[in-house]
Amino acid sequence: MIFKEALRSLRNSMSKAVFFALTFYITTALLFVYFNMAEAASTGPEVYVTNNNLADIIELLSKGNISNLMMVFVVVMCAIDLFFCNDFFVKNKAKELAVRLICGATYIQMAMYLLIQTVLLMLVSIPFGIGTGYLMLGGLNAILAKSGADIVVGISSFAMVEFWMVMLFVISVITLLNCSFAYKSGAVLLSGGNIAAMKKQGGYGVTNTKIFQLLLNLAGIIAALFPLYGFFKGSGGLAIMALIGCVGLDRTINYVLLPALTAYNRKRGTADTVKAAANGFVRRDVQFSKITVYLLIADLMVMMSMLFARENSPVEKLLIIFSYIAIAILQSLTIMFRLETDLSSRGKEYAILSQIGTETGMRHKIMHTELRRYYLFVLLLVVIYVGMALVSAAFTGGATIGEVSLLGASVIIPLIAVWLITVLYYQTILKKA
Known part of the structure; x- marks a missing residue:
């Protein structure tokens, strides 16, 4: 049975x-x-x-x-x-x-x-x-x-x-x-x-003062941008730089970008309800799935570090490139799974939008705007970190143009594919709402 x-x-x-x-x-x-x-x-x-x-x-x-x-x-x-x-x-x-x-x-x-x-x-x-x-x-x-x-x-x-x-x-x-x-x-x-609900504890003492938080935010922005300086200086250490960049990026996203998005919605949200709703959903998407984006960037940086910073035999080089491509595909799927885990409960919000009179076309527009902004944000981060690392490797002679094109396409194409798959999955949620 x-x-x-x-x-x-x-x-x-x-x-x-x-x-x-x-x-x-x-x-x-x-x-x-x-x-x-x-x-x-x-x-x-x-x-x-x-x-x-x-x-x-x-x-x-x-x-x-x-x-x-x-x-x-x-x-x-x-x-x-x-x-x-x-x-x-x-x-x-x-x-x-x-x-x-x-x-x-x-x-x-x-x-x-x-x-x-x-x-x-x-x-x-x-x-x-x-x-x-x-x-x-x-x-x-x-x-x-x-x-x-x-x-x-x-x-x-x-x-x-x-x-x-x-x-x-x-x-x-x-x-x-x-x-x-x-x-x-x-x-x-x-x-x-x-099951996944977690409450954040407030800060106490000096760590909760505005000046201290501003200094931490500034340090986060510097740490997020530091890898770009290292890439073009040719100092190597892609894996270490990726770790520093992801730590700074997490601070920047949590305490700079997302609060700025919230402030923008509060100030101009009434002017365009579609963008306001999409921005709210994007904020939630980023908070829920950002860890998978960090993993994608860090994983590929480790692979590139092994590929460019060593004298590899032909079989070793092929092993690294094969692992790079496979992990890029798997990590793209992981981003999709993490996002869709949250989207599976999004029908409640769209049911409320339907009850207050939001038309079907507007709900679909909100969905497409949300996913477009989320995946463009992910692609932007990948281009900034992975793309810049590949370009710097080409400039320093560590990689050929063909290798850069192959490694870059191995990341971009899977992300675009999971974007389209997420759109199809999201549409099934809207039909049930």
Whole structure:
């Protein structure tokens, strides 16, 4: 009985199920190719850190095997992407769980209801991901052959052990998260609460004075702009600069840009209700999904740092570029999942707009204005940080024009694609409002 109801739920939410399976599919293919290529690239000399001082760490980053340096980073990023995807999928099941809970379902029944759906999607996506990864190895070997590299990337038994250990770990954690969500639903959904609701605590003492806050805002703006100076000065350290920039950017967005947007709405909101409503929604979108934008920028900066700041072999260079493209796609999907998790509850606001007499055309105009401003904001940040880093690499001779074009398009195209997908998803919400 539960199995049939789980299948019916999957059929009714097919679009969400497809994106859940697509994310698992891309991640599986990436990890399969990555571990096999990493095993092929790990033939160089090992460099170890003995004294844990800065000189040894720099030597490790510049001369150590790229497979060892990237392993933890790639695995963690893939896991984060899958967790955001899973969060989007299961939170859209909250109402279904609430109905089942009211009808007398137990915690075990609700957990099984979620697990059946997620396990079925994994069983479909993981084999296809492995098959795609196997086919991609042939294409990557052809690229290596054309570049003159005397190495062939094959399927390594050691790499497969690593691959399955990571996949089993991710599947286990997602299973625990889904069981936890089913448990929290019993305590929160019926009381009308929000699982993600968090209250900010006010500041006290000197940290709450206007002068101190202004100084912090100024420091945030300087930190956000500092990477641009470093890029064109050619000082290197893209990953460190990205971290500094994201910290400053977070302060600038929270305490400069968003308050300025609120002040603009209060001053001129009555002149154009469409822009005022869209600005309000954009403010909420940025607050909810900004962490995924920071992850996108930081991840790509780390990849570029490994690509441009080292002397890489052909297989190492191909491994980095492949990981860069795959992570750009996955992180773009993560931005979409994080945003759509919040948009799934946006129907209430549009229902209110409908009740006060807002026409359908105006509601659609608000939607398009909101998404256009949000994604243009994300694209602007990507162009400022990632784009400027690529341009500076081209000027300093670290990258060719072809590499800059490939790496830039690998970020821009997925973001535009998820923009269009979000529009389609948003339209389904408006129809139900």
